Amino acid sequence: MSDSTTRKPDWTPDDAGDAFTTRIVAGVGGGHDGLSAAAPPAGAASGTARRPLSVDGYVNGVLAGDRAVLARAITLIESNAPAHFEQAQEVLRRLLPHSGQALRVGITGVPGAGKSTLIEALGLELVGGGHPIAVLAVDPTSSLTRGSILGDKTRMERLSREQAAFIRPSPTGGVLGGVARKTRESMLVCEAAGFDVILVETVGTGQSEVTVRSMVDFFLLVLIPGGGDELQGIKKGVVELADAIAINKADGENKTRAEAARGEYNRALHYLTPATAGWHTRAYTCSAETGAGVGHLWEVIGRFREHTTATGAFAARRREQAREWLRTLIDEQLRAAFYDMPAVRAALPGIEAAVMAGELPATAAARELLRLLPPARD
Ligand SMILES: Nc1nc2c(ncn2[C@@H]2O[C@H](COP(=O)(O)OP(=O)(O)OP(=O)(O)O)[C@@H](O)[C@H]2O)c(=O)[nH]1
Numbered sequence: 001m002s003d004s005t006t007r008k009p010d011w012t013p014d015d016a017g018d019a020f021t022t023r024i025v026a027g028v029g030g031g032h033d034g035l036s037a038a039a040p041p042a043g044a045a046s047g048t049a050r051r052p053l054s055v056d057g058y059v060n061g062v063l064a065g066d067r068a069v070l071a072r073a074i075t076l077i078e079s080n081a082p083a084h085f086e087q088a089q090e091v092l093r094r095l096l097p098h099s100g101q102a103l104r105v106g107i108t109g110v111p112g113a114g115k116s117t118l119i120e121a122l123g124l125e126l127v128g129g130g131h132p133i134a135v136l137a138v139d140p141t142s143s144l145t146r147g148s149i150l151g152d153k154t155r156m157e158r159l160s161r162e163q164a165a166f167i168r169p170s171p172t173g174g175v176l177g178g179v180a181r182k183t184r185e186s187m188l189v190c191e192a193a194g195f196d197v198i199l200v201e202t203v204g205t206g207q208s209e210v211t212v213r214s215m216v217d218f219f220l221l222v223l224i225p226g227g228g229d230e231l232q233g234i235k236k237g238v239v240e241l242a243d244a245i246a247i248n249k250a251d252g253e254n255k256t257r258a259e260a261a262r263g264e265y266n267r268a269l270h271y272l273t274p275a276t277a278g279w280h281t282r283a284y285t286c287s288a289e290t291g292a293g294v295g296h297l298w299e300v301i302g303r304f305r306e307h308t309t310a311t312g313a314f315a316a317r318r319r320e321q322a323r324e325w326l327r328t329l330i331d332e333q334l335r336a337a338f339y340d341m342p343a344v345r346a347a348l349p350g351i352e353a354a355v356m357a358g359e360l361p362a363t364a365a366a367r368e369l370l371r372l373l374p375p376a377r378d
């Protein structure tokens with residue numbers, strides 16, 4: 001994604017080439033890279049931003065909470081260049097023991113439901129309570145003009161001016177799997193930098209909810225009161241991923257309809273499988289605009305953490321997520337390695353044509369291709 005309206009951020013290394021995926025819209029002020037527009041972050045010596053960093057430099061900077069180094073560490077993680085990949089993995093390996101203490105909260109909902117506005121409201125509440133927070137996004141479809149945190153950065157203007165808040169737009173380009181890896185790894189780096197809460201926004205369009213659910217502790221579904229059947233248009237599957245439903249925009253004329261929607265969702269939730277064992281998912285009303293109900297949402301999230309920590313569900317989910325993540329990475333890398341083999345590339349078109357023409361059963365064709373895999377080494 002590179003056009004005349006975007007440019008690389010200042011902290012992109014000189015030798016980055018096209019490998020660094022992060023771009024920003026020219027003219028956008030602070031906040032795009034987690035740096036406050038209002039004041040330079042503590043510890044960021046001006047003029048040194050472009051000096052190449054060693055693995056030690058990244059690790060020490062992140063651990064010291066240096067925002068400029070944190071932003072560059074995430075840029076390194078987002079890079080698609082093989083050389084950066086090795087360095088990024090080494091940085092991650094060193095930071096991993098320092099991660100894991102933050103509460104990871106995913107926020108999804110239909111476009112325009114008010115996710116970003118709610119994140120700002122929740123974020124300001126947390127920052128006010130002394131919790132440094134990081135905001136990340138998973139949005140593989142986002143263009144810089146729509147849907148991304150960067151696109152509607154103006155809606156998080158107050159939050160982006162807070163020293164204790166770090167806002168990072170969605171990594172651009174690539175398939176969902178790649179974007180998700182980058183977000184997941186960025187989350188670990190933010191934790192190592194000392195953030196208490198990580199908020200991950202994703203637009204509710206299907207697969208990305210499942211992906212974000214698989215990396216967070218608490219999953220919040222943001223809805224708006226509609227007319228008639230409240231469950232219409234929302235897939236049951238998405239509701240079943242949620243630990244809480246926030247009926248947003250419960251203000252002005254919408255207030256009564258929002259209350260009605262809350263009741264309807266609470267009744268429907270009785271019949272659905274809860275996302276977290278031992279926890280009852282419930283619907284709440286709030287207004288991200290006026291702030292009403294936002295504090296209560298945070299209380300619910302706090303109660304969830306206490307409750308699931310006591311039952312062991314919290315730790316069990318994290319362990320399961322780590323295992324699932326490992327399996328996903330293995331699957332992805334196996335698939336990529338397979339399709340990359342010269343023998344497979346040579347044989348695939350002919351075999352595919354035979355399957356498409358109905359001359360070869362797909363099962364036999366798959367087996368024939370998989371025989372091209374080298375035998376296991378041990
Ligand atoms: N009345 C009212 N308007 C709200 C509220 N929350 C958000 N809005 C408005 O709804 C619009 C969309 O808000 P966003 O926060 O950008 O919604 P979003 O879900 O992040 O949207 P996408 O990221 O594009 O999917 C904006 O015009 C907000 O000002 C609310 O609580 N009450």
Ligand SMILES: [Mg+2]
Pocket residue numbers: 115116117147148149152201
């Ligand atoms: Mg948004």
